[in-house]
Amino acid sequence: MTIQANALDAHRRLAAVIEDLTDEQVAQPSVLPGWTRGHVLAHLANVTVALAGQAEQEGTKVEPYTGGRPARDAAIEAAAGRTAGEHRAAIADAVARLTKAWDDVRDWDTPVFYRDGTLVGTAYGVWREVEIHTRDLDLGPVTWSPEFCDHAVDFLSARVPDGVRLTLRAPDRTWTVGEGEDVTLTGSRTDLVAWLAGREPDGPITGDRPELKPWP
Incomplete structure (x- = not known):
């Protein structure tokens, strides 16, 4: 599979993992210090949107998060308390936006702000974020x-x-x-x-x- 296909497949597996997630489970700790599962899910939705934005702005270098790291962290905190259903919907919307943005990419070697790399690097970034943070949710074995x-x-x-x-x-x-x-x-x-x-x-x-x- 292409890197883009791998990233979207990771999102499909994440969706299956959280399909029956309850509000109680969302509020429980993840394996990341100081983060509940809600924090992890909020981050996954937000980073997917942020990296979709790198493709949507193809040809123009823009920060993934307007306002930088402080804005990123504040957005995670603001969304961490969503219900399980709201988290599922936010991630599904983010994936739909990402898929559309990637379908419209003209040149995957276009430079981007993210890690001072190229658009293909953002696809690797989505792949890493989803694979690793799915494991961080601590909802069962991940291989x-x-x-x-x-x-x-x-x-x-x-x-x-x-x-x-x-x-x-x-x-x-x-x-x-x-x-x-x-x-x-x-x-x-x-x-x-x-x-x-x-x-x-x-x-x-x-x-x-x-x-x-x-x-x-």
Whole structure:
């Protein structure tokens, strides 16, 4: 599949995960410190709209969030208390807007404000946001595809500390990033990538985990 198809497929799976979500579950904590599931869902709707906007404004560099990070954070707080049905509707509306915006893209290599990259980078961004935050909802086991894990390791390789040659070894995948002292971690591909993304793995990881750099 294309990156765009992967991102939209991730949204379809998110919709299935939250299909029967209750208002009580929305108000419960996610795995992210200080965020309820409502905060995660609000962020997913908002970031989808924000990255749709990068495509809608093709050819003009505009901030994804008008007002920058403070406006982003305020919007999440304002929407976190929605009912489950309202969250589902907001995400569905955001996906419809994203799909329309992507259908109208003329050149995916067009520069954008988001990460000082191109429109194709926004598709990768949607893919990452939805895959990772679906897991953050803590609504059941999540297994990431080999293709997503390959991308996530590439994107998150900047977190590997200086002077470390990190090998992540899963039964069906092995990644090596960085240069320096050899460190090998072994586990499932989803657990290894979750750890690299700053999340607590569901299953065991063997090896001494180094302290990671900030999110890139």
